[in-house]
Amino acid sequence: VTPDLRRLRERLAEISDLRRTLLLLSWEQRVTMPPGGTEARANALATLGRTEHERFVDAEIGHLLERLRPYEESLEYDSDDASLIRVVRRDWEKARREPSELRAERLRAGSLAHGVWVEARATNDFARFLPALERNFDIRKRYAACFEWEDSPYTPLLDDFEPFMTTTDVAAVFDVLRPALAEIVRNAPRIDASFLDVPFAHDRQRVFAERLASTVGLDEDAWRLDTSAHPFCTSFSRRDVRMTTRFMDTGLRALWSTLHESGHALYAHGVAPSLERTPLAGSPSLGLNESQSRTWENLVGRSRPFWSHWYEPLQRTFPDELGDVGFETFMSAVNCVQPTALRGRADETTYSLHIILRFDLERRVLEETLEPRDLPQAWNEGMQELLGVEVPDDAQGVLQDTHWASCQIGYFPTYALGNVISLQIWSVVREAIPDLDDQLEAGELLELSGWLRDGLYSLGRKLTPSETIERLTGSPAIDPQPFLAYLRAKAAALA
Numbered sequence: 001v002t003p004d005l006r007r008l009r010e011r012l013a014e015i016s017d018l019r020r021t022l023l024l025l026s027w028e029q030r031v032t033m034p035p036g037g038t039e040a041r042a043n044a045l046a047t048l049g050r051t052e053h054e055r056f057v058d059a060e061i062g063h064l065l066e067r068l069r070p071y072e073e074s075l076e077y078d079s080d081d082a083s084l085i086r087v088v089r090r091d092w093e094k095a096r097r098e099p100s101e102l103r104a105e106r107l108r109a110g111s112l113a114h115g116v117w118v119e120a121r122a123t124n125d126f127a128r129f130l131p132a133l134e135r136n137f138d139i140r141k142r143y144a145a146c147f148e149w150e151d152s153p154y155t156p157l158l159d160d161f162e163p164f165m166t167t168t169d170v171a172a173v174f175d176v177l178r179p180a181l182a183e184i185v186r187n188a189p190r191i192d193a194s195f196l197d198v199p200f201a202h203d204r205q206r207v208f209a210e211r212l213a214s215t216v217g218l219d220e221d222a223w224r225l226d227t228s229a230h231p232f233c234t235s236f237s238r239r240d241v242r243m244t245t246r247f248m249d250t251g252l253r254a255l256w257s258t259l260h261e262s263g264h265a266l267y268a269h270g271v272a273p274s275l276e277r278t279p280l281a282g283s284p285s286l287g288l289n290e291s292q293s294r295t296w297e298n299l300v301g302r303s304r305p306f307w308s309h310w311y312e313p314l315q316r317t318f319p320d321e322l323g324d325v326g327f328e329t330f331m332s333a334v335n336c337v338q339p340t341a342l343r344g345r346a347d348e349t350t351y352s353l354h355i356i357l358r359f360d361l362e363r364r365v366l367e368e369t370l371e372p373r374d375l376p377q378a379w380n381e382g383m384q385e386l387l388g389v390e391v392p393d394d395a396q397g398v399l400q401d402t403h404w405a406s407c408q409i410g411y412f413p414t415y416a417l418g419n420v421i422s423l424q425i426w427s428v429v430r431e432a433i434p435d436l437d438d439q440l441e442a443g444e445l446l447e448l449s450g451w452l453r454d455g456l457y458s459l460g461r462k463l464t465p466s467e468t469i470e471r472l473t474g475s476p477a478i479d480p481q482p483f484l485a486y487l488r489a490k491a492a493a494l495a
C-alpha cells in the first residue's frame with residue numbers, strides 16, 4: 001500500500017464514522033426520540049453534517065486522488081483499491097459543488113420538517129406543513145442549481161439516489177410501465193380479502209415477523225427490529241443493521257414490511273468486509289438496493305412455495321383469525337390487485353403507479369410548473385387518473401409519505417426501478433438455483449441469500465448501477481418487461 005493510499009483510507013474511515021453517526025442520529029430521531037427533541041436534534045444533525053461535508057470536500061482528498069491516478073490505472077478495474085479511488089473521485093467532485101452551508105441547511109430543515117409532518121399528518125392539516133414543504137423544495141432547487149444539467153433540474157437530485165440516471169431515462173421506463181400497469185389493474189379480478197382486514201395482535205405479529213427475519217441469513221448478533229412511523233432500514237456497520245416495521249390497526253402488513261426491510265438488511269450485511277469503513281460499503285443505487293427488499297418482500301414473501309411452508313405456523317399463531325381460511329384463499333388475498341389511496345398498502349401492481357404520480361409531481365415542482373401549495377389538488381387528480389381512487393383526505397393523500405418532509409426529493413423513482421430490477425435479477429437467480437421452489441417449500445432461504453450476497457451484495461458500491469446489473473444479467477439496461485410479464489402471470493393466476 002502506498003503512503004497516499006494509506007492516508008486516503010484514513011481520511012475516508014473518519015468520514016465514514018461521521019456518516020454512520022449521522023445515520024444513528026436520524027435512526028434515533030425516528031425510533032425513540034420524544035417530539036420535544038426535534039429542535040436540538042436538527043441542530044446536531046446540521047453541525048455534524050457540515051463537519052462531515054467540510055472534511056470530505058477538503059482539497060487534500062482531491063490531491064490524494066490525483067496522485068493516486070497512476071496507481072489506480074495499474075490495477076484491475078474492479079479491485080477494491082481502483083474502485084475506491086474511482087468512486088470517491090466522483091463523489092468528491094459532486095460534493096465539492098454543494099456548499100457545506102447548504103448541506104447543513106438541508107439536514108436541519110429535513111429534521112425540523114419531519115417533526116412538523118408527523119403532526120400535520122396526524123391532524124390532517126396540509127396548511128401547517130406547507131411552509132416546511134416550500135422550504136425543502138427551495139433547498140433542493142438551490143442544490144440543483146449547483147450542477148449543470150441537460151434535461152431537467154430534477155436530474156441532479158435523482159443522481160443522489162440513482163447515480164448516472166437522468167430524468168429522461170426514468171421517464172422512458174415509466175412511460176412503458178404506466179399504460180401496461182393500468183391495463184393489468186383494469187383486467188385483474190377483484191378478490192375478497194376482507195378476512196385480513198381485522199385486528200391481529202401486535203405482539204404475536206412481532207414474534208412472527210422476527211421469526212421470519214431470523215431465517216433469511218442475517219447473523220444473529222448483527223440486527224434488531226424496532227417500530228417507527230415509516231418502516232426503514234439503516235446500518236451502522238455490516239454487523240449492526242437496524243430494521244423498523246409498523247403495526248397497523250388491521251391486517252398483517254408488518255410481516256411483509258419486515259421481509260422488505262430484511263432485504264435491505266441483507267444487502268448491508270452482505271457487503272464485503274474489506275469495504276467496511278469506506279464509502280464503498282453500501283449499494284450502487286437505491287434502485288438496486290430496493291430490488292432486494294422487493295425480492296424478499298414479494299418474489300419470496302408472496303410466493304406459493306414460501307407460504308406452503310409458513311402458512312400453517314401463521315394459522316397456529318392466529319387461530320381465531322385464520323383458522324378457517326384455506327391456503328388458496330390466503331394466497332389470492334396476499335397477491336390480489338386492489339387500488340388504494342395509500343402507497344404503504346398498495347399491492348405489487350398498483351405500487352409503481354403510486355410512484356409514477358410522485359415522480360411527476362416532484363419533477364414538476366422542480367421544473368416550476370407546479371407550486372407546492374397546489375400539490376394536494378394535483379395529487380388527488382393524479383390518483384383519480386392513474387388508479388381511479390378517490391383520496392379521502394390529505395392525511396391519506398399528499399401527507400402520507402415522509403420523503404418530502406425529510407428533504408429526500410428525487411428518491412421516489414428508486415422504488416419503482418427496484419421493482420423492475422428485482423425481476424431482471426430474479427430470472428438469473430432462478431437459473432442459478434434450479435430447485436429454489438423446493439428450498440422455499442422447506443423454509444430454506446440460505447442458498448438464496450448466499451447466492452445474492454456473493455453475486456451482488458458483496459460488491460458494495462464498487463461498480464456503477466448499470467455495471468452491476470450487467471455483471472449479474474449480462475445486459476446493463478433497465479428492462480421493465482420481465483416485471484410486467486411477472487405481474488401479468490400473477491393476475492392471470494388469480495382469475
Ligand code: ZN
Binds near residue numbers: 260
Ligand atoms: Zn425499501
